[in-house]
Amino acid sequence: MHPLLVTDPSANAITVHAVTAANRAAVLEALDPPARRFAVAQGLGSEGDAPEAGKVWLLPDAEGNIGIVLFAVEGESARRPDPFLFGKLPGVLPEGIYRLAGVAAAALPAAVLAWLLGAYRFARYKDSPAPKARLVLPDGVDGEEVSRLAAAVAFGRDLINTPANDLGPDALAGAAHALATRHGARFAVTAGDDLLAANFPLIHAVGRASATAPRLIDITAGEPDWPKVTLVGKGVTFDTGGLDIKPSSAMLLMKKDMGGAAAALATAQLLLDARVRVRLRVLVPAVENAISGASFRPGDIIPSRKGLSVEIGNTDAEGRLVLADALALAAEEQPELIVDYATLTGAARVALGPDLPPFYTEDDAIADEIARTGEAVNDPVWRLPLWPPYDGMLASKVADINHVSSGGFAGSITAALFLRRFTQGVPHVHFDIYGWTPAAxxxxxxxxxxxxxxxxxAWLKQRYGTAS
Structure with missing residues (x-):
């Protein structure tokens, strides 16, 4: 159970009451007169516009201690209420135990999860006192589930936030190994020139310039008769752009270019911890796209695991190359489903911004399930098309395919079309994520x-269920 959750329903706790324009008068009427006057003096009693969502009022009791907390939330008329608004509270409330009131039962799980996610701090290099506001677990909320979700998100956030000097391909493999060991999963890694012997030429080419050898991380778990699902995560621990070097400003966040690997490993932790009935495989090509005399070059033609020859159009589009070999391996076993995550294109951010990742799949039923699930768990995504006419943008005069398009249009779509070449008809979902929250x-x-x-x-758990 998460340390910020209190499971004793009788614990002495300060009430945090959700306030909207609709219930404001009733909430005020229920307060003791001094607290009511205090709230009115701070503007809560004003008629007209709804209270500003996210505003907090700490109201005193007769002894001058905090007697009740009022927290303004969006009303039912809000166009898109933020289910995670309660995540603001751990950072503003003093140490103590609190309980929620005035929150609809259906909204409570998201409110509790938001509280735990809002308490996250990355404190590896600098003291950052963790919030100490604890929450009484409301009736009907699965404390183990919200704790599981918070732990996996924190695990993935920690990986992305760690800089490349402490999280290279070797350290990323170490984190994956620890995860596999903790859950009794099988772990293997293929590194350095062994990648060539094992037929992963694209992974080797992208990572060979680094002082830390490239590698393919491979985790497997689950019962043999369970449906096979494979997760693939882009694990570029730092991206200089290679010989097509990025400007310095574009390198500042490139420690996050392994965000796809972090998302895949966080998903794996959730699936393993909840014992979702899938025969899980996790593949992470872990590389650093560095610069040296061994760097791969624009114009190089490199074979792929699938046998397609790939012309290198730009060394700064390295992620799709390492994913291509990993996806080809995943497809060889003909799993029921392949899901990949990758911080793949700036074009996705131009199209949809940092908060709404695009996803791609040829299966309309799967797309509908994903869209509905993302909305339900407040992890939103938006489907973009695998538009067949754009496939021609990847044509090469000297190889089977170029890995980047011939123009500046539809960059996220053409990257997804490139990846599709390597999945051999297996149902495949590709998420082009940003992996970063630019403003809190x-x-x-x-x-x-x-x-x-x-x-x-959530989607796989609903689809396949859990083992008893």
């Missing part, structure tokens, strides 16, 4: 974020 929001501190992880976990 309730429940989502600035920094690394494992977009899509909670969504895929």
């Amino acid at each position: 929001k309730p429940g989502r501190p600035e920094g690394g974020e494992v977009q899509g992880a909670r969504l895929v976990y």
